[in-house]
Structures are given as C-alpha cells and as structure tokens.
Amino acid sequence: MAIIAQLSDIHLAAGRDGEVDDGSGPVRALRSAVSSLLSLPARPDAVVLTGDLADAGRPAEYARLHALLSPLPMAVYPLCGNHDDRDELRNVFKDHPAIAATATSPQAPLQYAVDVAGVRLVCCDTVADDHLRGHMSEERLAWLDEVLRAAPDRPTVVATHHPPYPIGMRFIDDVRFVDPAGFASVISRHPQVVRIISGHVHRASVGSLAGTVSITSPSTYRQLFLDLTKQGRAAVTGEPAGFALHLIGEDGTATTHFAPTGNYRPLMDVE
Template sequence: MAIIAQLSDIHLAAGRDGEVDDGSGPVRALRAAVSSLLSLPARPDAVVITGDLADGGRRAEYARLHALLSPLPMAVYPMCGNHDDRDELRRVFADHPEVTDTGTSPQAPVQYAVDVAGVRLVCCDTTVDGHAHGHMSEERLAWLDGTLGTAPDTPTVIATHHPPYPIGMRFIDDLRFVDPAGFAAVVSRHRQVVRVISGHVHRASVGSLAGTVSTTCPSTYRQLFLDLTSQGRAAVTGEPAGFAIHLIGLDGSATTHFAPTGNYRPLMDVE
C-alpha cells in the first residue's frame, strides 16, 4: 500500500520588500502542516502539493517554500496552480528533476508521472497563462493518455489543481476546470485510475468523474466559506487548515482521509 499525503493552496506571499515574512500566516500554517505530517504514526511515502504554492509566483516565495519543506524526509512533488509561475518554480526547485524535465520552454506545462511505493502518481498541469480558470489542451490530454497507457496495470492517482467536477460554490465554479469532457474521456479509457485529486477549492469535497472518485483538499492556510446559494458569497472562514491522506492499495483499492493540521494524540485507547 502507498500512503500519499496531499497539501494544497499554501499561498506563500512576499511583502513589498520582496521577501516572505517568517511570521506571516501562510508560513506558520505550512510549518504546522509539515509538523502534522511528521507526527503521523505511519509517515507518508510521498507528498504531492496540488498548486498555488506561491501567492504571487515570485522567486522569493518559492525559495522560502523550498526551505520550509526541507524537514520532510520523503519525496515532495510540487505542482502548478493559477497563482504559480512555472519558470520561477522550475528555477527554485531545480533539484526536482520531475519538475525541470517537463519541457524546453520556461512556460511549458509542469506535468510528470512518478512511482510511489508501487503505485503511480500522474501530475497534470491545468493552469492557463494569465487566467484563474483551468483547462487541458489537446496536447496535454494526449500526453496524459500516452502516459497512462504505459502502465495499464499499475494503480494510478491523477493530480490536478482545478477539480474536474462542479463544486456548487459559485465563486469556485466561476474559476472552474473549463470543458473537462476531454479529461473525463481520457480517464474513462484507463481503468487503473483509482482516484483523481485536486486543490483550488480550499476545502475538502468528494465528487465523481468517469466512474472514478474525485476529491479536493483543504488548504494548508485558509478555507473558503461554504456558500451553496446562487449568489455564492466569496469569503474565507476560521475553519482549521488541513490536508488529505490517500491510501492506495496495490490491488487498486483507494481510501482518502481528511485531517486538520495539528499534532493530535490519542486521549484514550478504545477497546
């Protein structure tokens, strides 16, 4: 079984001086998330970060992120969100070959596949330059189709920033994954896909795509207000930050847990 932790929507932000304040909310929140992962009785085999690593796509933000993630002993796989800059991400995470070997152009999609304890993690780039919504071009879909086709018998998790299903929150659905039909068609052709995981929503949700369970992850920083009305107020809440843990069996089973950040200890044993 592979244990894959998912962090998302970290939003490290540099100030007017171009530096990231170590006392800022996003920094404190990420430290808490890293500490929480390290305190788990069963440590994850890998950590995937499903986008919006930086708030402004600045090099200083990625540099601070790189340092804050350094206590994690397992592999860390960063992905782009609509707030990120591919070129700056590649520059700072040059020690991550899966990020730097994804194209000759600085703004080529950051997309790659890696093995994690016998299962496959396929990271897709759904970002659209200069826009907040998500989309996968025909070229990106062809890459995904070909990548999935090389390991048809290996249980696979697909990661995106934008969720490919409607959330029901107007503010988020206005910034949705545009035209996910092509993505769904690719997923439906590959039966080994056992989970599609995404960020962008700043809260946990569970949906479906082409017969596959699809989930979103809480933000390590701030959660969005759950307003399901047609007006859909865009606001953040005081809900706790969190992360997701995905348990992927070599037999194709898949279970997802959502946990708040914090080092929670057993209060008592339950018989």
C-alpha cells in the same frame, strides 16, 4: 500500500520588500502542516502539492516554500496553480529529474509522472493562459493519455489543481475546468486511475468523474466559506486548515482521509 499526503493552496506571499515574513499566517500554517505530517504514526511515502503554492509566483516565495518543506524526509512533488509561475517553481524543484525534464521551453507545462511505493502519481498542468480557469489543451490531454497507456496495470493517482467536477460554490465553479469533457474522456479509457485529487477549492469535497472518485483537499492556510446559494458569497472562514492522506493499495483499493493540521495525540486507548 502507498500513503500519499496532499498539501494544497499554501499561498506563501512576499511582502513589499520582496521577502516572505516568517511570522506571516501562511508560513505558520505550512510549518504546522509539516509538523503534522512528521507526527503521523505512519509517515507518507510522498507529498504532492496541488497548486497555488505561492501567492504571486515570486522567486522568494518558492525559495521559502522549499526551505519550509526541507524537514520532510520523503519526496515532494509540486503542481502549478493559477497563482504560480511555472519556471520559478520548476527552478526551485529542479533537483527532481522528472521536474527538470519538463523545462523544454519557457513556461512549458509542468506535468510529469513518478512512482511512489508501487503507485503511479501523474501530475497534470491545468492552468489556462488567463491564469484563472482550469483547462487542458489537446496537447496536454494527449500527453496524459500517453502516460496512462504506458502503465495500464499500475494503480494511478491523477493530480490537478483545478477540480474537474462541479463543487456547488458559484465563484469556484466559475473558474474550474473550462472543458472537463476531454479530461473525462481520457480518464474513462484508463480504469487503473483510482483517484483524482485536486486543490483550488480551499476545502474538502468529494465528487466523481468518469466513474472515478475525485476529491479536493483543504488548504493548509485558509478555508473558503461554504456558500451553496445561487449568489455564492466569496469569503474565508475560521475553519481549521488541513490536508488529505490517500492510501492506495497494490490491488487498486483507495481510501482518502481528511485531517486538520496540528499534532493530535490519542486521549485514551479504546478497548
């Protein structure tokens, strides 16, 4: 069984001096998330970062991100979100061969596939040209189809930043996939895809796409207010930060847990 941890929407932000303040909220929150992963009785085999890792796509933000993640002993795989800069993010994680191989041209899509303990993790680039909405061009969809066809018998997790299903929160749904139908068509042809995991929503949700369970992870920093009304107020809440853990079996079984950050230890044994 593979255990894949998902951290999302970290939003490390540089100040006016161009540096990231170590006492800032996003830094403290990421430290707590890293500590939480390290305290798990069964440590993940890998960590995937589902976008909006920096707040403004600045080099200092990614350098600090890389440093804050350095205590993790397992591989870390990043995706771009609408707040990210592909080339700056790629430069910081260029020690991963799969990521370095994506540097085919300036701002080339940051998309790649890796193996994690017998499971395939496919990281998609869903950032549209306007750096707000989610979109996968025909070229990106063709790449995804080819990557999935290459390993039809291996349980696969597909990671995106933008969720491909409606969340029910107006201002989030306004900036999700522009055209999820093409993405759904590709997924429907590959039954080995056992989970689609996304960020962007700043809270946990569970949906489906083409018969595949799809989820969004909580943010490691701030959660968005759950307003399901037609008007949809855009606001943050005081809800705890969190992350997701995906347990993927070699037989294709998949279970997802959502956990708040913090080192929660057993209060008593249950007989």
